[in-house]
Amino acid sequence: MLKGIYLTLLIGPGVPIPAPQVLVDALSNIQVTNSKDRSGFQISFLTGKNSSIVTTMLPAGFFDPITTRVILIATLNGIPNVIMDGLVTNHQLGPSNEPGKSTLTITGEDLSLAMDIIDMIIPYPAMPEVGIINLILAKYAFLGIVPLVIPPIISLIQSPTETWRTQPKMTDRAYIKQLASKCGYLFFVEAGPFPGQSIAYFGPDVNVPVPQPALTVNMDGATNVESISFSLDGLAKKVRIYTIMDPITKKIPIPIPVPNINLFKPPMGARPTPPSKIEFATDVAQADATEAAQGILGFLLNNSAAVSGSGSLDVLRYQYILRSRMMVGVRGAGITYDGMYFVDSVTHNIKPGEYKQSFTLSRDGVISNTPFVLT
Template identity: 60%
Template sequence: MLQGLHLSLLIGPGVPVPAPAAVVDALSSVQVTSGKDSSGFQLTFSLSKQSPLLTTLLPAGYFDPVTTRVILVATVAGVPQVLMDGVVTRQELNPSSDPGQSTLTVTGEDLSALMDLIDLTGFPFPGMPEIARVYLILARYAALGIVPIAIPPIPPDIPIPTNDNPVQWGTDRSYIRYLASQAGYVFYVEPGPLPGQSIAYFGPDLRIPVPQPALSINMDAASNVESLSFSYDGLQKKIVLYNILDPATGKVVIPIPVPNVSVLRPSLTARPALPLRLEQVDDAAKDNPAKAAQRILGIVFNAASAITASGTLDVLRYGRVLRSRMLVGVRGAGLAYDGLYYVDSVTHSIKRGEYKQNFQLSRDGLISLTPKVPV
């Protein structure tokens, strides 16, 4: 590996352990994607005809889907970070007639994939609000090192047992994601902070307000980004009309305009983009007051951003691993696009002698509110 970079691979059926030398030597590339709702990984191994991976490990089930757990830890400048804690979901073998050109590709997802295996449609939750259902479901996965952090929807929708007894439909993951979408929340499983530990988060799409070192472009020797491009989509922002029925008569439709302003992600710009579209929520009349309030808050929580940016950086030149769901500064792009951004997703691409990241950023307008970003 590169100087200043160390990648640790723990793998194995059931309990992951440090990979044997034959597996590490055959590993040619690693890719890890960290997105808004889920994360995934892909390991590529270069094989010879007599490779132990072909003759022993593969037949013995070392890379079998679901049962094989994978943990990846990257240490950059002495700071370790758990990039992935997940399970194998797919393997592909590509034999080649050329010596040493055969490859084995192992693909997987984070531990939330284990929540998507069994359909528990009909499982009852008598008199339980959403937050109690989420904690009850996530308790099934405590043995995997998953610690739940769940924030109750606002306002809580508590069913009355004599009138309504909610039941689960679909798998655990699909049901929790459904509950999250109804409240405008997100649900994901974040690996770390230590190997073998993960956090299952159910709540609003919060971003850690600690800025990471700036991404610098067009600054000669101070540049630490290989490429960076921006896009301004004027049709992303919109005003939503939430139509409810008059509670007195139950017949008169009352439209409630919901602005495209996120209360959880403050504006980072002096010129926020104006909403140019108007949409209506047509199925809102059936909602009770608590559910209607949840959905309205959900629309506010998930306000779209008009400005997006994408790029590529070299981790060792940047000096650290860029993390998603946090803030990062941008400089060198000019007055309109410099400033702070939210990091939406990051893809790690690691090969021997190379560690790069592709990233996606977003914010709501032009011209930064902050005169200077952390370098």
């Protein structure tokens, strides 16, 4: 594709195989988005009315939704990076009057889509969250999904003689996300690190503490981004006041102010953004101590960051494939916004002879609290 950059496309019903040469020659554009919630892809091919893509592969079901699996591997300087492993959700054919200008576009999501197809009602008596999540994810091991489940800090186990948890007619993905939200956790499926393997992560919003090469702007020959900008949201931070009843009489209200601090994400800035809003929680007043503590902890683990950034880069100049859910440094933006950031999402835009990425960053606080960043 480019000097030092190679793209591998595996595709097919059930088990993906190396793409036929006719697909490789017809490849027009690839877009892959990796974010904290879920990932998706879109691939476009140029076809003609006599192309085997239209006359044979399409009617034979080679691109059928749900059954067709797609794996994309970008190899940079000999290091493979699995940027997508997912299932096709739909395809679109756009015929054209010009020869060879018709397009076939396939769109899909990561493998968590397989968990979002069937609504189920399943009881889980006397089981903690960890047991429930592992039991659900075991059904998808045939897809190469490996569970990585972090036990909640506060786990709630109900006595089966009183009540028990039940998956209330919803899909597995929706139910896992519901449990994650109550614990203050995230749930997502990330492709890799090997082709055909994905990691199902259930745990706190923690970025891999391995800094990627710095994004450099306004530094002449060292500049490696095409554009980058930052903003500070003064209304992002808040204090939430939880009111619980005293555990003895259950009649005396006790207010508990909870600051807007994420326990698993350090501010990354020497001057944190002060809270500007105060709100009152109403969902834990009648809950017992364990449920109230779990709700408060969930708020602490899901706070929003006040500082955000976005931009784009050329992978050939950056000499690295920027990955989401990791950390990256910024330099050249000035004393206020230089320093380390969390990478929230990355979009890969790939065309023949071109590989670019757009990204979003976040952190809490301004002015870097680190003396340097990885170059």
